[in-house]
Amino acid sequence: MRSGQEKPGISGADPAADRPLSCLFIDFNAYFAGVEQHDHPELMGKPVIVTPLASEHTGAIAASYEARPFGIKRGTKVADARKLCPGIAVMPARHDRYVAVHKQLMAEIERHIPLEKVYSVDEAAFRLSRSERDPARAMDTARRIKEGIARNVGPALRSSIGIAPTRLLAKLAAERVKPDGLTVLRREDLPHALEDIPLTDIPGIGAGVAARLARADVNNFMALWRLQPKQARAIWGSVMGERFWHGLHGFETVEEPTKKSMIGHSRVLTREHETPEKARIVARALLLKAASRLRHYKMHASSVSLSVRIRPEGGWQSARRFKHSQDSFLFLNLLDEMWSEFCTRQRQKGPLPRLGGVTVYLHGLAECGETALEQMELFAEPEGIEKNARRADLWKAIDDINADLDAKFQRLGAPAAQHGPRKRHISLASQSGLALNYLGVKIAFSRVPEEAEFLY
Ligand SMILES: [Mg+2]
Known part of the structure; x- marks a missing residue:
């Protein structure tokens, strides 16, 4: 490993040439606090914390590096931060601004x-071209990026x-020196360069x-x-383990080829469910099932759509x-809001029609991985962050209990679809009119259901 100050050597005949330096990973230091200092130059070089809302009872979601010697970090309560560092600047988060600056930064780096x-x-993560894969050249590019940003x-x-040769290693390299680091991690620096992590x-x-x-x-x-x-692979319990191994050992693997962009379900309605009142319960059950899959894939959605097929012909949709x-x-x-809108529109035309089918989808999916918190902070209203996280936890607990119950029934020898109404499941009281197994997984031609769908 080299630090930014060290004189880069000549790579010459590189035994790890098959694992070239192909990735440049950038991690902004105390980013929210950095944007506040950027917008308020009088705070440059000063201790700053950013809070989710203007209240003394919340914790910091970012702390500038100048605040850290006082023992202040992410999570420190505002009142404690004021005690540890009288005069510290306490700035309520402005997520729209952080997104706007993010766009400027990406545009600058893409130059x-x-x-x-x-x-x-x-x-x-950014891609290094073939000519930039020599450590000295790659470091030059990185320095130009930093100068361009400044x-x-x-x-x-x-x-x-x-x-580094892979995104995983480049991220680990970025973590090594903070703030303002520049670190090259070559294949031949491993494993010793990371042995203490x-x-x-x-x-x-x-x-x-x-x-x-x-x-x-x-x-x-x-x-x-x-x-x-x-x-x-065995420890991870999936191909993710093997992919991780490759990333760690300097072999870049391609990203998931088919990234989920939406999750949803569709049902043809039987006579029993063809009134708007009954169909609404079906649509809600489909949506609950899609939401459970969303959480299973550890993703967040940012829009929901409903389409309704009207008998004998016609349809309506909204999002x-x-x-x-x-x-x-x-x-x-x-969904209920869209459903009311649908019923209002239909009533203006006459009696409510019989319905042939309903489809619901969750779209605009984003992964929640290690950066879940930042994603939430980025996209949610400050006061909504906690509520959103608490509710996600609640729903995840319900998903786990339901999956657990299903697994137990399966061990008892009965396939999930044969237990009749899934009364043993936890669901909403408003949904009790509908047996959820009505929505059991169907083998669709457009996609192959994954094993977990039979549980979630
Ligand atoms: Mg950061």
């Missing part, structure tokens, strides 16, 4: 190098840059995977490094947008 992927409002956007927006600091190793690694006696980086791809969420209550409220 130098093509964008590969935005991970969050303050993290993104000159054309603002000097308050500092960043840590990591350069705690496993849970590595993206892709959450609490669940860490526990499984511990059970396999993998408790430090060197042990992780020695795993074989097959062992990683609602919202800040990214996993909250079924929010989705149901919007």
